[in-house]
Amino acid sequence: MSVTTLPLPLLKQRELQEYFGVSDWTVNGWIRKGCPVQYLPNGHRRFDLADVRTWMATQAPAGREQRRRQSEHALAQRSA
Template sequence: MPTKAERRVALPAGLLPLLSQKELETYYQVSDFTLLRWIEKGLPTEPFGGRGRRFDLEKVRAWMAEHGEQLAAAS
C-alpha cells in the first residue's frame, strides 16, 4: 500500500472552486485524521451531491487564519 507521501494529488491548475478531502490534505500537508479533527472543530465544508466532502479554499483559509494558533497549540 502506498504511503501518504507517495499518493499525493497535484492541485488542479488555477484551483477549482471546491477541493476534495484528499486535495485539501495535500494542500496543507496533513493526514486524513488531522483533517477530520479540523472538521469536528468547525472547518467549513460545502454541500456536495456525491460521496465525500468538498471544501471552498477561501473559506478554509479564513477559518485557518482564525483557528490556526489554536490548532498549532493542540498539536
Template sequence: MSTITALPAPLLKQQQVQAHYGVSDWTVNQWVRKGCPVVRLPNGHRRFDLAEVKAWMAEQSATGREQRRRQSEHALSQRSA
C-alpha cells in the same frame, strides 16, 4: 457589452486539502469536527472552498495564540503568588 465576473474558485476534494497542507485524512477529519467549513454534496461527499478553509485556519491560529497568551499570564501570576 457583457460584464465579466469572477467565477468562484473550484471546490477541493479532501485529498487535495490534505496535499495542500501536508496533513493526513485524520487531521482534516478533526478540522471538520472542530468547525472547518465544508460543503456537503447531495451524494454525501465533502468539498472544501480553499479560501474559506484558509480563513478558518487563520481564525483558529488567532484563537490559539490568545489561549496560549492567557495560559502564560496565568502561569506567571501563579509563580508570583
C-alpha cells in the same frame, strides 16, 4: 441532463490534505472543530480553499498557544 456548477476552487478532501500536507485524520479533526465544508447531494465533501484559509486564520492563535503549552509540558516531563 442538467449540470450543477459549483463555485471554484472546491477541493476534494485528498486535495486539501495534499495542499496543507496533513493526514485525513487531521482534516477530519478540523471538520469536527468547525472547518467549513460543503456536502454534495451524493454525500461527498468539498472544501472552498478560501473559506478554509479564513477559518484557519481564526484558529491559528489558539493553536499556537496550545502547541506552546504542549511543548512546555513535554520539556518539563523530560527534565523531571
